[in-house]
Amino acid sequence: MDIASLAIIPVLIIGACVGSFLNVVIYRLPIGLSISRPRWSFCPTCEKQIAPHYNIPILGWLMLGGRCRDCHSPISMMYPVIEAATAILFVLIWDAVLVAKVFPGCHGTLAGDWPMVIAALFLFAGLLAGSAMDIETYTIHIQIPILTVAIAVVAHGIRGLPMEAVATGGASQSSMSSVMLPPALCAIGLAMGVGWLVSLPFQKGEPTPTTDQPVDEGTTPNPEGASESPGTIEASPKNTVAEWRFQPVPVLLLTGLALGLAAWQSLAATMGLPIAITPGGQRAILGTAVFLLILILASLENRESDTQIIEDLERERPLARAMASREFVSLLPALVAGIGVLVWLRYTGRVGVEWDSIVTPSGTPGSTGSGILVHVAGGLHALSAAILAAAVGWTVRILGTWAFGKEAFGSGDIFIMASIGAVGGLWLVIIGFLFSAILALVGVLATSFKKTSRAIPFGPWLALGAFVSLWLLGPVTMFFGPLGWFLWAVISGQPSHGFGG
Numbered sequence: 186m187d188i189a190s191l192a193i194i195p196v197l198i199i200g201a202c203v204g205s206f207l208n209v210v211i212y213r214l215p216i217g218l219s220i221s222r223p224r225w226s227f228c229p230t231c232e233k234q235i236a237p238h239y240n241i242p243i244l245g246w247l248m249l250g251g252r253c254r255d256c257h258s259p260i261s262m263m264y265p266v267i268e269a270a271t272a273i274l275f276v277l278i279w280d281a282v283l284v285a286k287v288f289p290g291c292h293g294t295l296a297g298d299w300p301m302v303i304a305a306l307f308l309f310a311g312l313l314a315g316s317a318m319d320i321e322t323y324t325i326h327i328q329i330p331i332l333t334v335a336i337a338v339v340a341h342g343i344r345g346l347p348m349e350a351v352a353t354g355g356a357s358q359s360s361m362s363s364v365m366l367p368p369a370l371c372a373i374g375l376a377m378g379v380g381w382l383v384s385l386p387f388q389k390g391e392p393t394p395t396t397d398q399p400v401d402e403g404t405t406p407n408p409e410g411a412s413e414s415p416g417t418i419e420a421s422p423k424n425t426v427a428e429w430r431f432q433p434v435p436v437l438l439l440t441g442l443a444l445g446l447a448a449w450q451s452l453a454a455t456m457g458l459p460i461a462i463t464p465g466g467q468r469a470i471l472g473t474a475v476f477l478l479i480l481i482l483a484s485l486e487n488r489e490s491d492t493q494i495i496e497d498l499e500r501e502r503p504l505a506r507a508m509a510s511r512e513f514v515s516l517l518p519a520l521v522a523g524i525g526v527l528v529w530l531r532y533t534g535r536v537g538v539e540w541d542s543i544v545t546p547s548g549t550p551g552s553t554g555s556g557i558l559v560h561v562a563g564g565l566h567a568l569s570a571a572i573l574a575a576a577v578g579w580t581v582r583i584l585g586t587w588a589f590g591k592e593a594f595g596s597g598d599i600f601i602m603a604s605i606g607a608v609g610g611l612w613l614v615i616i617g618f619l620f621s622a623i624l625a626l627v628g629v630l631a632t633s634f635k636k637t638s639r640a641i642p643f644g645p646w647l648a649l650g651a652f653v654s655l656w657l658l659g660p661v662t663m664f665f666g667p668l669g670w671f672l673w674a675v676i677s678g679q680p681s682h683g684f685g686g
Contacts, residue, residue: 188295189283190451193276197447200275201242203306204268207314210329211267215322231256242268243440251431262436267317269439270479274313274652276446277472278305281655284454285465289610289658290347290365297344301608304340308333308608312648315601319644320483323494325597330604334571337607342564345556346540366570366611368543369536369677373523374569377576380522384515442475469656476649477624481631484641502591509586516579523576527676537679567607574606574614575599581618598644605651612662612669613654620657621650 213220226235233255239245246265253260282302286293291301311329319325347365366374446468449456457464501508530536544558578599585593606614625646654661662669673679 189279189293190454192295193279193447193451196275196279197272197443200272200443201268203275203310204271205240205242205264207271207310207317208264208267210314211317211321214326215318215324228253228256228258228260230258242272243436246436247433251433262432263317265436266439266479267313269436269443270476271310271313272443273439273446273472273475274309275306276443276450277469277652278302278309280446280450280465280468281305284450285463285468285656287465287656287659289613300340300343304333304337304608307336308604309648309652311604312601312651316645316648319597319642320480321488323642325595325600325644327597327600330600333604334568334607337571337604338564338567340608341567342560345559345563346544346566365540366566366573367673367677368538368540369527369530370573370673371566371569372530373526374573374576375565376526377519377523378568378572380519381516381572384518387515439475442471446472466656469653473649473653476652477627480641480645480649481628483645484628484632485635505586505591508592509583512579513583516583519576531678536677570611570614571603571607573611575603577611577614577618578602595643598647601644601647605647609651609655609658613651613658616658616661617651617654618647619650620653621646621648624649624653 209220209226226240227233228235230253233253235245236254239249239254241248243265246260246262249260251260251262252258279302282288282291282298282305283293283295288298288301288305291298295302311333315325315329449464449468453464455464457467460467462470527536540562544562578594582592582594582596582599602614602618605617621643625641625643628641628646
């Protein structure tokens, strides 16, 4: 039994503890409260501090019977569900990187891939927290994806570029096509980022109060009646003490699933059903089904903010195309910078430069300078992938709004795409976006029987699409990789020999 299998139980426990912290983030950020003060948890109804032994993830809620020990106010089931879901997510991401070994650019060894394990866990924990806040408040707090991008750049810098890609001169039409961008495309992405930063002080920054609006901490007013003192446990707003019932079964089922997945990985990682899907893929299907079910159930619960969001969208519909045009103008410096670098690279004949000639300029792959350059290039590659992923999001948003006459894509979702691209690469963003659209359609069809169901914002579907694409990225990019490289060859004027993301 290897170390990855032995460590799965600690990973599960850490996931549940992280889920407990995510509850703090999910509760406090939307109402503009600090996530670090106070440091303890308490009931927002009676404001009594929660005893430490009742703060144990999942178990604390079960021991309390879903009620505050002092005032007996109901404690929302959301809290243990988030903790159990985070535990499941950590187990499955550990699976993707070190057991099933499907994470792009990783070799499946803890010694070499530990930076990417941290980045991947942080990414999907952030996506889970962002999804919960998006479902509840239709807002995405951009500090989470921005922090994810920063962590991804550092993680890729520590890990460095995948050396097999460097040794073969960059990307190729192989499994590495899901990892590497050509150096010229990275340079274009970085130039676009610089162009955007230069133009940022001149942008008016008029916020649009629509679905998936990105907000910073403190911009959302405190809801009427909300406690000024943040806590990790909140009384359920929809159930009074008299009518509320303790329902532990869903929490127990999720917890049992987390334990079962951990045992599967630890004791029989290579065993599964006798079907043409790998055991890791079977575990991923099970996890995907659970997360999809949670999203569908969330869409069946109406909220007071739903009507306000619909009214805002309708009120702003006549101004949508003008808004998209203003955004396009604000992004012109980035577009011009990217095109300018592409023209310069083509004019100087550098558009076809490969990674091996950049990170090993002396021709000695084992030299000290070469090693440093591999790590610097790794960080810059992640940053450029984040910028290009955001460019894809802005393209969808602007063109879709022009075409349909209403906001076609939340601006907060663009930050989510950037964070996914920074950690997993550009292909993970593109394929994940396509899967998210399919999954969202499944969710709409599954809830069409209930007239009062509401539409879930696209952010949670984008997060689920990224998770699904992790497991299908290899075969999908093997199929579409040649098309991607062909498009890059047309743009760069270079012969087609490989493409990556």
